[in-house]
Structures are given as structure tokens and as C-alpha cells.
Ligand SMILES: CC(=O)N[C@H]1[C@@H](OP(=O)(O)OP(=O)(O)OC[C@H]2O[C@@H](n3ccc(=O)[nH]c3=O)[C@H](O)[C@@H]2O)O[C@H](CO)[C@@H](O)[C@@H]1O[C@H](C)C(=O)N[C@@H](C)C(=O)N[C@H](CCC(=O)O)C(=O)O
Ligand SMILES: Nc1ncnc2c1ncn2[C@@H]1O[C@H](COP(=O)(O)OP(=O)(O)OP(=O)(O)O)[C@@H](O)[C@H]1O
């Protein structure tokens with residue numbers, strides 16, 4: 178594609194050099210540039226991509242997108258904001274793949290991964306070809322790859338959406354993080370349905386305030402039906418959690434048809450008569466397409482919300498309630514979400530991905546509901562992330578646990594000992610006596626101690642890392658899988 182064609186997509190830009198220069202790929206990271214690529218210099222939060230222009234050209238970049246001139250001898254497309262230009266250019270370069278599929282985007286603090294998995298299970302159960310993108314995995318056709326991010330940068334996102342469209346995908350179900358919305362990663366994507374799960378504290382390191390965090394998530398809904406992204410004939414839906422106060426605001430901002438789900442409110446799709454056990458959940462689902470009794474294998478009230486979101490999304494696609502019911506009831510636990518670790522021990526061990534105060538509240542209150550003995554909880558807080566959530570996570574875990582093992586999550590570049598100390602004020606505030614919690618920076622040791630203390634009827638909940646198979650310390654990802662470590666600890670204890 179010629180540089181001038183890409184320039185024509187941007188309202189404000191000019192070319193320095195030959196506009197007929199052909200680019201054969203797009204790249205935002207100088208270390209990944211291939212000959213013929215267009216290298217976009219992004220002024221980032223940590224470093225400035227313009228500094229790597231020369232390196233990109235050495236690697237074969239045929240042209241650059243810049244915000245100001247840089248001293249390298251290739252044609253340049255000068256733009257006002259290269260991050261914004263990135264999404265526009267990527268959509269055009271890859272031929273607007275989101276217009277060739279029905280896209281369902283899920284945003285919210287917690288429940289995105291679970292909801293996308295459930296929607297995927299129902300739609301693929303109906304024979305639709307589905308693609309999936311989110312925190313755990315990306316599925317394109319029959320190919321499944323692990324993911325490092327919740328929502329990809331625009332260039333990578335559009336490239337993968339093109340692959341999805343090319344293999345004949347009917348529906349792409351994707352998680353849309355608040356970072357992605359704020360940084361314009363999904364700009365230009367045409368969503369058929371935007372789903373909102375909930376809004377509680379997280380990521381204040383990035384967004385600063387809850388108001389800004391809420392506004393970032395709102396971009397998914399304010400753009401739905403408002404931003405021209407092609408195929409304007411098709412209806413679009415904002416599927417909102419009626420029990421979350423943020424939904425009222427999102428409903429006002431969207432031009433899409435608002436459909437609600439909930440438990441405590443009069444929603445379009447709602448659950449009644451909820452019964453929760455350690456094996457699963459029963460509820461009656463009242464919808465605009467009839468009523469049905471569900472018995473799912475997913476545990477907890479929060480999973481009723483995730484189920485309702487998925488049921489509503491599927492009903493909006495014209496799937497009958499009976500068919501929705503049979504697909505949803507067949508779903509087992511999602512990877513690392515209240516996942517049972519069974520190595521033959523006489524007590525229940527669960528691994529969960531709760532890593533926010535509300536996620537922990539939901540996971541632990543659910544566990545507490547069906548635990549006859551004591552709740553032993555192992556948890557920590559990630560480094561280089563919202564520090565203000567740490568005492569809140571301490572407080573909520575102390576509220577529900579009989580014994581707490583405060584340990585490291587992914588310390589990243591922070592001092593693990595300091596992260597633990599940041600959690601303690603919350604535990605103290607809850608009034609938990611000092612003999613009922615321990616600070617153990619080594620996560621393996623913490624898991625081993627919890628397993629060693631458990632007796633029949635107790636439940637050990639290992640929270641925070643769920644499906645993650647690593648622990649990130651000072652930029653190095655060490656092999657570490659809570660499920661594996663827990664199994665080893667159980668085998669160690671019951672060896673004889
Ligand atoms: C806040 C955030 O999302 N930042 C992301 C963003 O950083 P940035 O734009 O500030 O980039 P930067 O690191 O300053 O670099 C500037 C530019 O120089 C380029 N560069 C840099 C070095 C080099 O040698 N060569 C080079 O070309 C970079 O590729 C980039 O284009 O772009 C970078 C390149 O793609 C990302 O690595 C970085 O993610 C950071 C590491 C991150 O941790 N992001 C997390 C918080 C995130 O996005 N999380 C959400 C999930 C949240 C949820 O739970 O809901 C997600 O969607 O994954
Ligand atoms: N609807 C919900 N409301 C509150 N908590 C939830 C909900 N669904 C799941 N959780 C809790 O949050 C944890 C993470 O769930 P899930 O992976 O589905 O969320 P997510 O939004 O994808 O998270 P992230 O984007 O941070 O990876 C679960 O392990 C569970 O403890």
C-alpha cells in the first residue's frame with residue numbers, strides 16, 4: 178500500500194518525501210521491524226518511539242509515521258498524534274476486518290474473560306465460527322495461542338482480526354480493557370454488541386480516579402452507534418448490568434439499543450431463585466424470549482451475572498433460550514477461575530484469578546457460603562499496579578478468611594516485602610488478630626503452609642494468578658503455576 182493512500186485516511190497530515198513509497202507491513206516496535214515496514218513512532222508513557230526511528234530504518238523500514246521530523250532518510254508521514262493515527266492506519270491497511278464479522282466486545286473490571294468464554298461456548302455450540310481474544314487466549318479458526326495482554330495494540334489487533342475474517346469467522350468475541358479504550362487500541366472497530374460487566378476499583382495507577390476509569394470504559398458505549406465504522410444498516414446493542422450504577426451513565430451515552438441484565442433490578446434478562454453450591458449454581462432466568470431454569474457448573478453469584486450477560490448476548494443474536502441453556506449448562510469452570518485442584522486431598526483447594534478488592538469479595542464470599550470448616554486464603558498484590566487497592570484487598574480477604582497467607586503475586590519491579598507491608602494496614606483495620614495471618618514473600622512456601630494447615634471441611638483459596646503459568650520478578654518470568662505448586666504441596670504432605 179502506498180504511503181499517500183494511508184495519508185488520505187487522516188484529516189490532518191502531510192508527507193515528507195515520496196508519497197508513492199510502498200509499505201508492506203506496519204510496526205510500532207523497532208525491534209520487530211521487517212524490510213518494507215511502515216514504522217510508527219509512538220510517544221509512549223515510558224519512552225518515545227521517535228528515538229528508535231534510525232534503528233527501525235536500519236532494520237529495513239521503508240517509511241515512518243512521525244509527530245515531528247526526525248533525521249533519517251526515508252519518506253515520513255507527519256501526523257498530529259501517532260497513537261491516534263496508528264488505529265486509523267491499521268484499520269485501513271488491514272481492510273477493516275471488524276466489518277466482516279459480528280464483534281462482541283466485553284468491558285468491566287471483573288468478569289470479562291469468563292463472560293467472553295461463555296458467549297463463545299453458546300455461539301460455537303450453535304455452529305457459528307467464533308474467534309476469541311482476551312487475557313488468557315486468542316482463538317483464530319482452530320488455532321489457539323496464549324496471550325500476554327487483555328487487548329492488543331491497534332496494529333496487532335487489526336492484523337489478527339484480518340486473520341479471523343479470512344478464516345470465515347462469524348463472531349469475534351473480545352475483551353476490551355479500559356487501557357485499550359483510553360489508548361485508542363480498538364478505535365475503528367465496529368462492534369455489534371458492547372457488554373458491560375461491572376465497575377469497581379482497579380487500575381487507579383493508570384486512570385487516576387474512578388471517574389476517569391468509568392469514563393474510559395464508557396468509550397465502548399459512547400462510540401457504539403455514534404462512530405461511523407461501516408455497515409450502518411445493522412443494529413447495535415449496549416448490554417448493561419442493571420445492578421451496577423455506572424450502567425445508567427453508559428445508557429445515556431450510547432446511540433445503540435440498550436438491553437439490561439441483572440439480579441436485583443427489573444432487567445430485560447434477570448435471574449431469580451439463585452441456589453449456590455460448591456458444585457455449581459441453579460437459577461431461574463426470565464428473559465424477553467421466555468423463562469428457563471438453569472443449572473450451571475459455574476460457582477458463585479458473580480458467575481450468575483456472567484451467565485446472564487452471555488445469555489442476553491446470545492438471545493440478541495436470535496438464538497433460542499433452550500439452545501442457550503444446553504450450551505451454557507455444558508460449560509465447566511473457566512481456566513483458573515475457582516478451578517478445583519484435586520490431588521486426592523481430603524479438603525477443597527481452589528485457584529482463582531481474583532486480583533481486585535471486588536473480585537476477592539466475590540470469590541471469598543462464595544467460598545465462605547459453602548465452607549463447613551475454615552477458609553484459608555493465600556493471596557498477594559501485583560507490583561507496578563494500583564497501590565491503593567492493596568490495603569482494600571487485605572481488608573476484604575481478612576473479612577472472609579479464618580487464616581491468611583499474604584504473599585507475592587507478580588512483584589514485577591517492586592520490592593516484594595514492601596508490597597506485603599502495603600497490604601497489612603487493611604488486615605489490621607479489619608481487626609484480624611496477628612496470629613491469624615502470616616507474611617511470606619515466597620509464594621510456594623505460602624501455598625505449602627496453607628496446604629499443611631488444612632483439615633477436612635476446610636477450603637484453601639489461592640487467589641490472584643489463576644491461569645498464569647509464571648511469576649514475574651524484575652522483568653523475568655519464572656515458571657510458576659499455582660495449580661501445579663498446590664498439587665506438589667499436597668503430594669508432599671500426603672506422600673506416605
Ligand atoms: C499503559 C500501557 O498500556 N502501556 C503500553 C504502551 O506503552 P506506551 O505506549 O507508553 O509505550 P512505551 O513503552 O513508552 O514505548 C513507546 C513506543 O516505543 C516503542 N519502542 C520501545 C522500545 C524500543 O526499543 N523500541 C521501540 O520501538 C514501543 O513499541 C512503543 O511503540 O504500549 C507498550 C507497547 O505496546 C506496552 O508495552 C505498554 O503496556 C504496558 C507494559 C502494560 O503493562 N500495560 C498493561 C497495564 C495493560 O495494557 N493492561 C490491560 C489489561 C488491564 C485489565 O486488567 O483490564 C491490557 O489490555 O492488557
Ligand atoms: N462478574 C463478576 N463480578 C465480580 N467478580 C468477578 C466476576 N466474574 C469473575 N469475578 C472474579 O474476578 C476474577 C477474574 O475474572 P475474569 O478473568 O473473568 O475477569 P477479567 O475481567 O477478565 O479480569 P482481567 O481483565 O483483569 O484479566 C475471577 O477469578 C473471580 O474471582
Ligand SMILES: N[C@H](CCC[C@H](N)C(=O)O)C(=O)O
Nearest residue numbers: 532558559562586587641642
Ligand atoms: N490484567 C491485570 C492482571 C493482574 C493479575 C495479577 N496476577 C497481577 O499481576 O497483578 C493487570 O495487568 O493488572
